[in-house]
Amino acid sequence: MAAAAECDVVMATTEPDLLNEEEAKREAESFKEQGNAYYAKKDYNEAFNYYTKAIDMCPKNASYYGNRAATLMMLGRFREALGDAQQSVRLDDSFVRGHLREGKCHLSLGNAMAACRSFQRALELDHRNAQAQQEFKNASAVMEYEKVAETDFEKRDFRKVVFCMDRALEFAPACHRFKILKAECLAMLGRYPEAQSVASDILRLDSTNADALYVRGLCLYYEGCIEKAVQFFVQALRMAPDHEKACAACRNAKALKAKKEDGNKAFKDGNYKLAHELYTEALAIDPNNRKTNAKLYCNRGTVNSKLRKLDEAIADCTRAVTLDDTYIKAYLRRAQCYMDTEQYEEAVRDYEKVYQTEKTKEHKQLLKNAQLELKKSKRKDYYKILGVDKNASEDEIKRAYRKRALMHHPDRHSGASAEVQKEEEKKFKEVGEAFTILSDPKKKTRYDSGQDLDEEGMNMGDFDANNIFKAFFGGPGGFSFEASGPGNFFFQFG
Known part of the structure; x- marks a missing residue:
């Protein structure tokens, strides 16, 4: 009797467990199939829910984690997806799609080296896998873009850095590091709205991201809003006290503001x-x-x-x-x-x-x-020709004319070369023009206001400078210059 009771007890405690495990597997498969159906309809949130139920029922099934990882990737939740993908390959290291998804998550987050390792493992398991081959090439390209960008940043070739980051982000759309580097270079290039937009997108997802706060401050700083910039730099330093760029920018901003003031x-x-x-x-x-x-x-x-x-x-x-x-x-x-x-x-x-x-x-x-x-x-400067100020009085203008007319009169230079005679004759004529305009109040007013003198019917090329000379000096007839000694001349009317 005792033996029979003991056996009953054993049967009573063991059989229900076996039944529950089988039921759990069946129910988990049902949840997975429902998840697959929602995934096919692109209802990824419902697919996520059913894959989660499947995992809760059978937490050691690698494919369930792999499916949920794929769903999270479609939702853009790559960090969570990475955790599921890694769990799937921990449970089954031969799970090729698990390694592919792990690599894809690493690559999307910007860790190209880790991605290469995952794709390499997938190729070890299936060396003909076309997806693994292509993704390995993509990850290698991203590592090359990173390398080139680092060199070009040191050279301050910010346009090339932006180009490299744009190419890298095609394969790593969730990499904040690449986005921040691109935004920083956009700021250095003066493309502030674009840089602000990138930084703001990151801050919407993570309001404590020190790099994004730094870039926001950098844009404001370069736009001349120094006080606001300092606030962002200080906030970035609260999030990351050792942030070297934010520290240097904050120091420069404060020094610049103080020195300018x-x-x-x-x-x-x-x-x-x-x-x-x-x-x-x-x-x-x-x-x-x-x-x-x-x-x-x-x-x-x-x-x-x-x-x-x-x-x-x-x-x-x-x-x-x-x-x-x-x-x-x-x-x-x-x-x-x-x-x-x-x-x-x-x-x-x-x-x-x-x-x-x-x-x-x-x-x-x-x-x-x-x-x-x-x-x-662009006209002749009659004041300069006479050697007087623009505010010269009538008497000053007359005295200046007397001096310049006698200085440049052709008769005074009759013994000079033909070239000198021609130049002096030209100056004599200009002196006459200047006096004609500046000694007439009406003409002087028009000249000073920039109006065209030809509008008064004056053709300055037709008048006779000798007649102006005679009229000014008041002589009754001809005139001549005669020497009174070496280098000395006096004017004489006939």
């Missing part, structure tokens, strides 16, 4: 020499910050214009617009310097650029003034 204060205080020194020191902090450096060059150009170093001011403004060709203030400053140095064509060009960008009344008037001065500059 010191320069502005010195300028407002009228200490132009100190302001010039401070702006120069600020320019040495970070040559890559084009926007801020453009402002610094323009500021230093303003200082130079105050110091009447107009050529240096023009050079600084030129550097500013080279760094930022949309910087209106620099164009205006340079245009004014061009006006002050009588380089009117250059001034007109700058004012045209400004007016095309910002069509304001003020800019239109500045352009008109420059165009007028350019028009006037």
